Amino acid sequence: MELLEPDILLQLLIGGLLAGMLYALLACGLNLVFGVMRVINLAHAELMLVGAFGAYVLFTIFGLHPLVSLLLIVPVLFIAGYYLQSVLIERVVERPMLTSLLATYGLSIILINVGLLLFSADFKSVPVLQGSFLIGELTVSKPRVTAGVISLLLTVGVYLFLERSHLGKAIRAVSEHAQVAAICGIDVRKIRMLTFGMAAAMAGAAGVMLSVIYSFWPGSGIDFIQKCFAIIIIGGMGNFLGALYGGILLGVVEAFVGGFASTQWAEAVAYLLLVTVLLIRPTGLKGVARA
């Protein structure tokens, strides 16, 4: 098998790493929300698609390069997420988890179908950044490198923000224990709004990156949310860095399965991984055991 040649393995590895970085950006946002308010946001992938379609619209109508529209879409989605939290999610945060699950499910249904009304069910893409880099024998496509690197930078940036800044510390405090954080004088409601805003912005950024490398339609979300669940269950629910590692791991595993078996099996990897982990450890591998 020529598949086992080191060049091809390296090629698969790089492709997997780059795809994984995008997954990580998306999953970290989902995990951030879960960590801070114990809400599983089923509409997270649809927020990503809002970003992707935003990039598509800005590109087709105004000819804006996706890297430019990133600067527009991120703040817009931050604000949208911020108010979405105050209007909708805030009402279900304190209720049983299934309530918030159903509420965000409703939100995702609305977003998908409004998307279908606006953009139809055709696949869209933003064809910029064509071509690839040649490094020795390896070919690495330019859009994938751009998307992967920017995703990684954003994820690490958010991580540093959480670790280093005062506000980030407050977010972590709420995530560890909301009541105590409130006692310490943290405005928990504000922090939640901020967190959801950040997560939505991360999803939007992931969407813009997605638009550069994949084609997408309003129903694409289900594949991605499935991957996110696999990632955060592997990496630990509520664990930000865990989602980063889990995302990269999933990307690499998918790339190898895709290379050796078929791409359709690669699509199934995430679900199989998710179910396997859940069956071995019904509460996930790491992270907040019961909360």
Place this chain on the structure above:
Amino acid sequence: MPEKLSQKLLRVLRSFPAALSSSAGKPGAAIPGGPFGGTNVRRTFVKNLRLTLTRLTAARDVFETASEGNPRSIGLWVGAVLVTFVLLAPLGINDYHQSFLLQVFMVIALAQAWNLISGMTGYVSFGHAAFFGVGAYAGALFLTWGFPWWLAVIKGAGIAALLAVPLGFLTLRLRGPYFAIAMLGLNEVGRVVATLWVDVTRGGTGLTLSPKLLPSLDVKYFTMFALALGATLLVAWVHRSRFGLELRAIREDEEAAEMVGVNTTLNKVIAFVLSAVIPGAVGAVYVMYTSYINPASAFEHARNIEMIVVVLFGGSGTVWGPIIGAGTVMILRELLWAQFPAAHLAALGVLLLVVVLYLPGGLISILRDRQQKRPDARPGESP
């Protein structure tokens, strides 16, 4: 998250005993050294015991309120009128309206199936349409292999049940949200399998049934009606039976239910299998109605959405809720947004949000509140 911060938090936490007790763990969680350990351990044990007792009381309350009287006689009358109407309807309506009613029955049957597992036990299944798809394919295949239509329906139901047994044992070990996450992909898996298993399902091309094999519209109409009626009666029976009480005890507090002697695993799996049999049979009848099936139409995501929204809108965990929900949603669909499927689903999403936020007990809770005027009854929890 680093240790420093959590230790700081813990210190603050320790200075607030009230906060500590409210965040104490579940009963029986980690009692090192057994109940005869040090004073601290003993205190934890007593606290756990007290917690357990409160939970037991809560579970008993569920048992008691559930057996209180409900407006059953009204329900019986309304039911009798509806059944008479449905039985006589084919004499006086055209094929279009008969087809419409058939679809209403389909939605009712599916909704009751979902109600059985998710409404009763609180385990929200986001992937139940998968059983519909399996039943549809099984029905289509057995029909093409020369079986009579009714045997194809039974086999469709049986295969859905066969799949549900191992699946139930595997996934129902997962609590609440984890179960929901695991089920979310089931429908997609079904579609991928149906697409890839070309030898049997003919992949994306789909299966077309020759008209010679199909029963008449009247037969399909009454079969679908029988399924809707059967599903409703099943839910009504479960509702009144000890089995149903046990399911609702699981919904309220699974640990407490286990403690009063409910075999939670077995109960959940039985409910799950029953709730898979119905979509299996419905799928088989549906394929005879459309005479064509492909992966996308068998494992349609919209069907999941419809099941969930119809039940929650009508009132989950009740007998009449899914019927009221199905009737309302189907009539709205027919009158308002039949031409725009995407708008229909978006409207269902809005409906779901409204119900979750403002009407947790569904439409039926409005009727009931007016009738019984029991301000203490939490909507959707008593029958």
